[in-house]
Amino acid sequence: MKIADLITWFEEWANPTWCESWDNCGWQVEPGVLQAEARVLVCLTPTLAVMKEAIAVKANLIFAHHPLIFNPPKSLCTGEAMGDMVKLAFTQNIGIYSAHTNFDQVNDGTADVLAQILNLHAVSPIVPTQSGLGYGRVGNLEPSLTLQALLTQIQSQLQPPKLIFSPAANLEQQIARVAVLGGSGAGFISAALKTKAQAYLTADCKFHQFQESRDQGLILIDAGHYATERPACDRLVQKFKSLNLNWVELSQKDEDFRQFLL
Template identity: 65%
Template sequence: MTIADLIDWFEGWAAPSWQESWDNCGWQVQPGVLEQPPQVLVCLTPTLAVVQEALALRQQGTPVNLIFAHHPLIFSPLKVVDRGNPVGEMVRLALLHGIGIYSAHTNFDQVADGTADVLAQLLHLQDPEPVVPTDAGIGYGRVGNLPQPQPLKSLLLTIRQVLSPPDVLFSPQADLSQPVQRLAVLGGSGASFLKAVAQTGAQAYLTSDCKFHQFQEGRDRNLVLIDAGHYATERPACARLVDHFQRQGVAWAGLSQQDEDFRQFLTPL
């Protein structure tokens, strides 16, 4: 198998044509590695730390030649590639060392075993279906029933146990003893889908990056809004990608250990 074969297989599963118009999926840096056997480092966000991790793995004998990321490296057009610009520096290092960088973002959000679907599986949602269908069997978010109703407090503790977020925010008016049966999930920034989630009959909605007024909107739509953080809600799908790549027979695939949440919370002193 070559890198070209791997990307062809992936794009047959999560077609780049499904990405949103504002998105930038696909190759971010392609330094002529298509015919090489894939040695893939999977990450949520491509950062200098991840690129340096790839270089360190090379020094240790694992010749990483592809960083496969969920978030795009390049969102806005680059005006300069230089050492003073983090994105420019990553592009420079990738070209210099022959490491490709590929992104699967909103196309990967929609598919089976994508970001939302993996959350639904981890929380054992029954008969999950897209919150917003975009094509046959795919779409944004997932909604389904828990195996049995459980108190909101129990659900929050399960989310903390399964996803290990640094913190969990939830609607302040919520009664922790209230039973929750129907749950919607969407990894990453999903508060813009509140109206669609409310129409599914969900009682609670797990997502991230929720703002003050979005918690207010959730209350007004009779939804318990749960924010477990961007990293915690999307990182599990990256781990699942490693499994998929290994089953495809790639030479080496591993999950980045330098991926970062970018947030810390002060614990009570």
């Protein structure tokens, strides 16, 4: 399958026009690869390490969740990460494409994959946007789990370096309804509350957001940005493989950007 055909297939599923106004979905760098047979390296974040990996495996497309470019750069300079990425993209003939907030909304996107991992039933978006799609997912645990069992499942499935949850939570409390949203989902806490969820799995939550959630009866669970979005990248690889591409793999050089002392 040619890169142009792969992008057409993807955009029929996750239209880049659905992305938020602050976002930058779609082509980040297109150095003239549209008619090449697709050799795709899927990653969460396009970095120099991922670019060097793409060169090593002879990929011609980096398909990333996070955009390389959020705001128009004022300059592109050698020795700076973005400048070096763009230079290598053109000299090595490797395209960089991003699917961000459009990918967040779709079935088998970032939130939907989390709901599947937790085996949630009767799933619906936290914030609907169009015809059953939207941001986040909320659903029921059947059977219900204790909070301790839910946390253990999240730790086992997502393997975050740290798992943070609301203060003074009763670990023996039965949890029957859970909301999930991969990446920075603290802005959706009020929406999660409206779904009657007892627990909300997301990332990048601040100190007082844990307090506010606790005070409103919602158990906030922060598993980290990387751990909550990386599974959807793996799912994307599986979907691409079903298209019988020439070559597609998940990046082994993706980074969490955080380290924790043990």
